[in-house]
Amino acid sequence: NVLLPHLPYVPYPVGSPWHTVAIDFLTVAPTRSGVSKLLVVVDHFTRWAEAVPVAGESAAEALKALLCVFSIHGPPARVLSDQGSAFEAQLFKDVLSQLGVAKSRTSVYHPNANGHVERFNSTILNLLRTHVTRVDAWQDHLRSVLWAYNTTPHSVTGYAPFFLMYGREPPTLFFPALEPYVDY
Numbered sequence: 001n002v003l004l005p006h007l008p009y010v011p012y013p014v015g016s017p018w019h020t021v022a023i024d025f026l027t028v029a030p031t032r033s034g035v036s037k038l039l040v041v042v043d044h045f046t047r048w049a050e051a052v053p054v055a056g057e058s059a060a061e062a063l064k065a066l067l068c069v070f071s072i073h074g075p076p077a078r079v080l081s082d083q084g085s086a087f088e089a090q091l092f093k094d095v096l097s098q099l100g101v102a103k104s105r106t107s108v109y110h111p112n113a114n115g116h117v118e119r120f121n122s123t124i125l126n127l128l129r130t131h132v133t134r135v136d137a138w139q140d141h142l143r144s145v146l147w148a149y150n151t152t153p154h155s156v157t158g159y160a161p162f163f164l165m166y167g168r169e170p171p172t173l174f175f176p177a178l179e180p181y182v183d184y
Contacts, residue, residue: 017165020044020078022117023066023087025057028128029135039065040124042117043076046164047154049120051146053139059089070099078102082114123149147173 014020022042030036031053039062041050050072052065066079079096081087083105096103106114127145128138150161151170162170 014044017046017048018043018073018076020080021076022080022114023062024082024114024117024121025054025062025084025086026051026121026124028125028138031139032136033139035139037061038124040117040121041066041069042120043161043165044080044116046161047116047120047157048073048150048161048165049124049146051124051142053142057084057086059086059092062086063092063095075099075101078104080104080106080114082106120149 020043022044024040026038026040028036028038035053035055037054037056038051039054041052042048050069052068054061054065077100079101081103086092087103087105093103124145127149128141131145131148132138132141150165153160157164160170
């Protein structure tokens with residue numbers, strides 16, 4: 001049994017915001033409505049992150065979530081994913097191709113090649129755990145948690161993803177921790 005040396009890591013060239021985004025599904029605690037998955041999207045250049053609740057890990061759900069994100073930021077030049085069945089489905093590849101988006105995938109045995117999104121998955125789980133009092137209410141706080149992440153300087157870049165994405169400091173917003181209105 002001979003161990004072969006690891007091949008050198010060759011990063012994807014990324015020279016501008018929203019050129020290459022990494023995507024992944026993340027399982028979270030079920031909400032009151034039963035949603036327990038997020039499609040996570042992280043920009044390699046700015047570290048800007050989006051997370052969209054999805055009903056499941058299908059190609060159709062992934063595309064629906066991605067099109068929601070693309071409607072805000074536009075389509076990137078490249079999408080990087082693991083080899084999950086949703087991301088390898090012909091429908092998924094065809095729609096990205098029609099949008100002019102190149103599709104790349106990580107090696108089966110090297111998920112760390114998608115490290116940006118894997119690290120963010122850990123970060124968002126910690127943020128939700130810290131800032132949400134009811135486990136089944138995370139969806140009510142998702143946007144404010146994403147805002148906090150995207151407006152906080154990143155340890156690698158030294159800048160907030162917002163600043164790198166928009167070229168200006170983020171405005172200060174106040175998100176009160178409101179529970180959904182209940183009519184008694």
